[in-house]
Amino acid sequence: MARPGIRARRVRATAPARARAVALVEPGVLEPGAWMIRTAKLPVWPVYAMFAFLPLWWVLGVFYFVWPFFGVLLLALLSTRGGIRLPTGTVFWLVFLSLVTISATRLDRVTSLIVFGLRLGHLLTGFVVGIYVYNLIRDRVRWTRVANPLALFWLGVVALGWLGVLMPKFSFPSPFELALPHGVRSERFILDLAHLDSTEFNKLSSNPIYRPAAPYPYTNNWGTAYCFLVPFVLAYLMSVRRGAMRIALLVSLPLSLVPAFLTLNRGMFIGLGAGVAYLLGREALKGRIRMLVPVVVIVVLGWIVTLFIPVFDLITNRTSTTDTTSDRFDLYAQTWAAVAQSPLFGFGQPNSVDTTHAAEPLGTQGMIWQLLYSHGVPATICFYVLLMVLARRLAAAVTSAGLWLSAVPVIAVVVTPFYAYIDPNMSVLCFVVALGLAAVDGPVNRELKETPA
Template sequence: MRALAPATLGSDVVLRQPLPRWPFAAMFVLFPAWWLLGLGEAVWIALAAVMLFLLVRRGGISFPRGLAIWLFFLVWMGISVIGIDTGDRLVGFAYRALLYLSVTIIFLYVYNAGASLTTRYVLGVLTVFWLVIVAGGYIGVIFPLLSIHTPLGLVLPAPISSNEMVQDMIVRRVSQYNPDGWAKLDPRPSAPFLYTNGWGNAYSMLLPIVIAYLVEVRGERRFWWLLLAIPVSLVPAFLTLNRGMFLGLGLALVYVAVRLVIRGNGKALLGLLALAAVVAVAFATLPIAERLTHRITASSSTEDRANLYQEAFDRTLDSPWLGYGAPRPSEKDDAPSVGTQGQIWMVMFSHGFPGVVLFMGWLAWAYIRSIRERDPAGLALNTVLLVVLVESLYYGIMTAGLAIAMIAAALTMRPDVLPSGLHKHRLGRFV
């Protein structure tokens, strides 16, 4: 993440044309358009294909040590297709496989595009994405019953559009709310994602990045309105009543505070404590504690999740190597499908114990590799990788959460960038 001086140029330096920024920016900055069209994160598959074309056309694709862990996971995931037993599940498997391949390409693109996708630029794009998420959260708070029938439903053939997952994409809702449900629960904003948990996962992973970007733009006009946006964002964030998000943000706060204490950075620590004070005031001002208590007492989601996790583990013991290829209906009445309430459980149930070891092993490796980062951006990215490790236990992080994690990993792993797009190669290559 540090620039090298021209004096370091030598025989091991290769001149490359910089990769364009637009495919990366289009994924996140134009996300409101993708959401309104009904495509959402699915459009990232097409944009990842463009990235792959640009990478191959330029040639000399570099990759970091440790990526083999992730590549082995992709191979294992592909083999587990033999566990698929229905056409609908095959559609879901193919879609998830394409998303896994897409985030892999995003990783390689960011890793190889250091000359054009600078750390500051990437943080800025992800900050725009965070603002989009906050705006979607406010729409969910103000218009909880709003639903949008997207153009996607007009072009898909009936056999595909009848799939339950595809139906959720065709009709976009801005909150998770059922006014006719037997348990009278408050609406929880979810736009621009399908589910509130997806909103909370993305918000909690992006907030450290937003704060790091604030440090990058100190002294600029955008600093002040972005600083104001953080407390403003707490309204929809708190109203999601998302316990997993609260846990992720709390973990990030404590982790960064400990790192700052160890480094003796008192000024940054005071800033972090000021942010914590703002959060505490917002929590006390908004009716969060009352709503959260009501949700816990009126809903059995915690007990249901525990039972589902136990069922996922027990049934994986019957197919420990390759799993079942995809989530399956629960053996308990009215329970969600097994493998849908947490990424680690979905990977374990769908791709077996080796699959989950490889998946979590890659995230753990990325976190460990990034611990060495000392600058504000590096610390934020390292924190993001810790948060995704923990939130994978109870959140499905496909696709935004996993994409953010892969971007964070790419930024912390990529080699130093020289002026004019030159790279000093220390690592392996393929293509």
Template structure:
């Protein structure tokens, strides 16, 4: 019996002799996943927006990631992936509740966004685990952030800009005229009331709705701060530092109250964690972000603008009417919902029942079990990320908290869900590595080298 090296096996040579053959060695590791598909998907947002493909093309870009994952094989799943797969299964079954053929297209697109988010999360999780210096995995999101800031300023400077996009021109008229689809493929920079004599312009590009802009801003801000912490020098660090104050004008002018609320709760959680752990670097970074935001309020009277908007519109009344309508009808179909939001004339709001918040959309469209799965995944993500020890990891760990605060107020059946999965999957993989290193550092010196 060999004492070392490759184990051997015996095989008859055909003449009575026995030929000793080396046994197969360990299978080679699967090829590393490239980062360029993430850069294609997240780094070219202004181009996808100008083409009108930002929404309809998003699941197709997700399909590219899925194909690469399938070709690679042996894909580890991030924590909580089974919960999201169960959510997708319930959503798929809820299609049996759709009331009209026209709703099939919008249902399919929403399902595509839900599935794409998981694919992005799995892809980022694998890519991060494969790379020791994994800060580069966040570069596509940095490009997304810079595109968001640039298009936000375009919305501020040219709020009435709008045009027909190539994708809109190529779609059949019956599909392009569907309100939900039209909002996604028609280029516009800001939301405003065209009938108002003194309209309030709220930046939205590259999104169809300004709430989506505010939602993703609150998700990406912690990510940008984390990248600045990870990169001590370089052009990107200074570019991101310069973009932070520049981003405040379009973000504040969205007048998104839930954006401020979710960021405030996230920073509060971050501050409490930093205080418990005595992490002065995190505490200083929080103070810096807050001071820059307060300085911006000197030039942008955001509180007064929000009060003026609420006073001149029925946004609160409309939202409450829609929420009550959902609660009133969910008892009739609690397990699978109604498949999709529906238009009714029993409320004053112009939006369909089951909109104005992801919580209400999932509850109304797909039922109580789907909502429990949706919320459970973000709770699991928040608990997993909360174990992060590094300053950058602690900033990333508040993203699922920000999402949980936003869920009752903002819809997430769009690109923002994929961005949340992107950041959270990166944070999960990085936290796992931090914990493993901490465990190794506590081992005796004789064993530490063998483990590392």
């Protein structure tokens, strides 16, 4: 009851001026959360620029050097977007990267920071690529639209592999190499990355074996990319049933066997074989045999290639005329002895040393040896735990495409004694794994009515 002598007033609640202005056209504007900042969609074009233009980056000589800059671009887009989803294994990635960064304190020369920074940039870029691709898929961007840049990257790798087959002596200085200061060009590692060579061969041999390597400086890097990309190509073919890209991949897959065999990469065969064995074993335990069909097709195609290319004879000739095996074991033994002197943080990066049989840096010839020597035992353990966590999560895949993608972490583990991939191949690995993780964690937009080339 109102007090005597005081007139009662009715107070009417009013909406804020901005709300009133738009309330008639935006019925939900006054609902809770209406004024929350909406996350922007991530663009796909940076991924295209990064992966699809591989031949251009190689011809310019900046393939390895431009990669970290793309990583910075992707990180900037992720940072401005907000609402980023983090995939499985992110914590282990961050711990691993922290340990790698700390190992820089073990460098004995200031100039070594250039090479260390490049390698760290490739690790960070791989991590960012994985998060970026994962969020693209979770945002329901069409699977083909996200996967096509990596498919074009595969076509570039195959095409440049054939350049090594048809023009094995192709060797020219790149524009970037010519622009480098003399002091930087004198660094062997930098020169290898900037120079254009279609193959890798022993320049001291009287009868050299030319092994396809482009766009990479070393043929082992080509073999590593092949290991990671073949399951992706098979996953793409299982997911996309029509379109120009599917036709291109169907044609390129058997064609890729020629440069692949001519690399004579034993570790590549071991890695792919382990991935296939892993998939077949999983399917056999579940009483399914659907994976046998593509495996049999690939094996038959490989056998046909060996009828024209004496692969096993070439491998035997290579191992009998060189000390490649003894060189590797000598490096492994010396690397392990050096690791005992600095087990926690390693030495920052591989170190040049004349071994008994060859002049090669300690901490090379395999991912495990590079991690142990350069970054220490804890970083190495963390990296392997990361790969095992990713493999376990991807084991939940049930589709044919998902099964092929789930084999990639296993392949990555198996090839570590033979090949290192602290280079653009780390981004390839993370791209493929992110496609699989996104499909396992949520719905995937597989609309095929708009399948771009």
